[in-house]
Amino acid sequence: MENRTRINLLLYAALSAITFIFLIMTYNPGISIPLFFLIQIAAIYFVIRNRVEVKNFRGILWMVPILIISLNRFISASSLWAPINFLVIVGLYSVMILMLKGNLIINKLNLKGILLVILNVFAPIIHFITPFRWIAERSKDTERTLIIKRILIGILISVPSVLFLVFMLSSADMIFKNNFDSYLIWIEKVFEAFNFFNLIVGTIAGLYLFGHLYSVFEEKDNGIENIITLNSNPFKVKGDIIILNILLVSILFIYTIFMVIQFRYLFSAGELPNGLNYAEYARRGFFELVFLSVLNIGLILLITYLLKDKIYIEKNKWAIGTKMMLIYLCIITGTLLISSYYRMSLYDGAYGFTRLRILVYLFLFFEAVGLISTLIYILKHNFNLLFVYAVIGIGFYLTINIVKIDTVIAKRNIDMYLSGQAESLDMDYLTSLSVDAAPEIIRLVDDDIKFVIKHKARNYLRDKYEHLSNQEYNWQSYNLSVDKAKKLLEGNKEKLLLK
Numbered sequence: 001m002e003n004r005t006r007i008n009l010l011l012y013a014a015l016s017a018i019t020f021i022f023l024i025m026t027y028n029p030g031i032s033i034p035l036f037f038l039i040q041i042a043a044i045y046f047v048i049r050n051r052v053e054v055k056n057f058r059g060i061l062w063m064v065p066i067l068i069i070s071l072n073r074f075i076s077a078s079s080l081w082a083p084i085n086f087l088v089i090v091g092l093y094s095v096m097i098l099m100l101k102g103n104l105i106i107n108k109l110n111l112k113g114i115l116l117v118i119l120n121v122f123a124p125i126i127h128f129i130t131p132f133r134w135i136a137e138r139s140k141d142t143e144r145t146l147i148i149k150r151i152l153i154g155i156l157i158s159v160p161s162v163l164f165l166v167f168m169l170s171s172a173d174m175i176f177k178n179n180f181d182s183y184l185i186w187i188e189k190v191f192e193a194f195n196f197f198n199l200i201v202g203t204i205a206g207l208y209l210f211g212h213l214y215s216v217f218e219e220k221d222n223g224i225e226n227i228i229t230l231n232s233n234p235f236k237v238k239g240d241i242i243i244l245n246i247l248l249v250s251i252l253f254i255y256t257i258f259m260v261i262q263f264r265y266l267f268s269a270g271e272l273p274n275g276l277n278y279a280e281y282a283r284r285g286f287f288e289l290v291f292l293s294v295l296n297i298g299l300i301l302l303i304t305y306l307l308k309d310k311i312y313i314e315k316n317k318w319a320i321g322t323k324m325m326l327i328y329l330c331i332i333t334g335t336l337l338i339s340s341y342y343r344m345s346l347y348d349g350a351y352g353f354t355r356l357r358i359l360v361y362l363f364l365f366f367e368a369v370g371l372i373s374t375l376i377y378i379l380k381h382n383f384n385l386l387f388v389y390a391v392i393g394i395g396f397y398l399t400i401n402i403v404k405i406d407t408v409i410a411k412r413n414i415d416m417y418l419s420g421q422a423e424s425l426d427m428d429y430l431t432s433l434s435v436d437a438a439p440e441i442i443r444l445v446d447d448d449i450k451f452v453i454k455h456k457a458r459n460y461l462r463d464k465y466e467h468l469s470n471q472e473y474n475w476q477s478y479n480l481s482v483d484k485a486k487k488l489l490e491g492n493k494e495k496l497l498l499k
Contacts, residue, residue, distance in 0.1 A: 001217055006134055008047045009214055013131055015043055017206025024205070025198045034070040037063065044213065048100065053217045055102025062096035094120040097212045124211025127218075129153075131210060147242065154246030162250045169258050171288050176261050239306025241318045248303070248325040255332045262339050289340045290360070293367060296333040297374055300326055301385075304378060312381045323378060330375045337368050352413035352422060354429065358405050366396040404481065406433040410440035418443070427453055431460040438464055438485040445495055461496050465489045 019039050023032035041063045048054045069085050069092075094117045098104035104113055170177035303326065304311070311319040341364050348357050370392050377385045410430055416422040430441060444457035468486050489496065 005047075005051075005217055009210060009217070010131055010134065012043050012047050012213060013206045013210035015039070015206075016209040017202045020205040021198050021202035025202060029073060031074045033073045034067060037067045037070045040209075041067065047213060048216065051217070054100050056099045059096045059099030062092050062099065066092050066096075090121055091117060093209075093212055094118075097215060100216050123215060124208045127211035127214050128204075128207045130214060131207070150240055150242040151246065153240070154243035157243060158247050158250035161247060162254055165251060165254050165292075168288050168292055169254065176258055239303065239310075241307055241310050241322060244303050244307060245318055245322055245325070248322070248329065251299075252325060252328055252332065255329075259332065259335055262335065289336050289343070290364070290367075293333050293336040293340065293371075296329055296336070297367075297371060300329055300333075300374055300378070304381070308381070326378050327375065330371060330378065333371055334368070337364055337371065340364055348412075350422075352416055352426070353409040355405055355409065358403075358408060359400065362396060362399055362403075366392050366399075369395075404436045406436035407440060409433060410437035414440050414443055425453055427456040431456055434481075435464050435468070435485045436481050439488055442488060442492060442496075445492075458496055461489060465496070 019036050023029065023036040023039075026032060041060070044060060044063070048057070048060070066089050069089055072081055072085060095104065095106070098116060098120055099106065104116065303322070307319075307322060311322055341361070344357060344360060344364075370389060373385060373388045373392070377383065410433060413422070413425060413430065417425040425444075430437060438461060441457050441460055445454055445461070449457075464485065468482065468489070
């Protein structure tokens with residue numbers, strides 16, 4: 001690509017970012033929105049005029065409906081259409097760029113063309129790194145410069161990852177949140193002082209618009225990426241070991257702080273703040289931890305895949321460190337699973353089982369097996385992990401089909417109530433269970449049971465008895481659980497006051 005074209009595209013990106021910040025990101029924008037798109041029309045015309053790469057110059061006419069839509073915030077005080085207008089404008093930009101490239105003939109639009117427009121909405125994202133690559137290419141490409149570039153990219157990737165992780169762990173554990181609140185307030189003040197949010201959003205908008213226009217001039221064979229490099233095989237990618245190591249260090253640092261808090265308060269029964277009991281503390285954030293454990297396994301697999309050549313074949317000088325961090329992330333993930341299990345055990349120890357809680361227990365068990373397999377995969381990279389995962393997945397699915405979950409729920413919850421471990425019994429939930437629970441619920445019709453519980457148990461058993469008695473059966477419909485329940489109810493007619 002010509003140097004002049006690059007400069008024009010970089011100027012367009014900068015102009016788009018600056019005008020987006022001052023005209024769109026301003027408080028309650030009105031006339032500034034159509035003004036932004038007028039500037040866009042002028043800037044795009046300046047970049048594409050008299051260029052042979054532009055196959056259909058009339059594509060720029062799609063800026064006219066975009067401009068008309070933008071007038072809504074100028075002529076009307078209602079923001080009713082704002083979300084829809086945003087989506088429509090993004091779609092129209094996609095149509096315009098495809099027409100400029102000659103990839104879309106609007107009067108011959110078909111389903112394939114619509115799909116192309118939708119996919120093209122996301123295409124600019126892959127060009128976000130291009131302006132930075134161009135700027136870097138103007139400096140001397142010494143080895144030191146390249147390492148600095150890779151470190152900066154690693155930091156840029158790590159910052160949003162760490163923020164996401166802190167948010168998830170703060171949702172999962174209020175003590176972790178309390179420890180980080182002061183830092184989060186300080187970060188928020190810094191963002192407010194420098195208006196970083198507007199700067200970040202404006203930069204993203206500028207890069208997005210740049211990515212669209214760049215694709216008009218893009219040389220089809222020049223698909224260079226800084227983070228991953230595509231080979232002749234489009235499904236084979238390689239990762240940058242420095243960038244991914246920085247990401248791992250950042251994530252593991254946050255996880256380490258979280259683990260310290262877990263051992264201090266959850267596992268060692270430290271004194272909880274705000275008068276919380278352990279059951280309530282354990283309940284909060286359980287599913288966030290399960291989600292993060294799955295995400296961690298995915299991250300481990302992605303990094304081992306991207307760095308397979310460097311870690312296991314070339315044995316890069318950074319490979320040992322990467323391998324150790326992956327092993328440590330496995331340990332962290334295992335601790336998250338233990339924490340999730342312990343939290344759930346504390347919670348159901350106070351409130352009993354439900355179907356979801358039993359499914360979670362089973363999922364945690366099979367996920368732990370998958371994590372052990374992943375750890376072996378890191379250490380010994382020559383077995384088919386996908387096959388192992390498939391076996392684990394099938395095993396999980398077979399288990400939930402074989403285990404009579406309703407029976408387990410009824411037995412555990414009734415045992416807790418009869419032993420005095422639970423002060424109350426959720427009969428509304430128990431009576432919503434299938435006939436599998438009948439052999440356990442029948443224990444609640446004894447004389448020493450509270451009248452309300454006994455009454456609900458009898459009603460449940462009567463309903464099941466009437467349903468089973470009125471249903472027609474043949475040998476093909478024989479069911480072990482149904483047969484057991486029928487015999488049990490038949491044998492306890494007097495106790496259940498059945499006719």
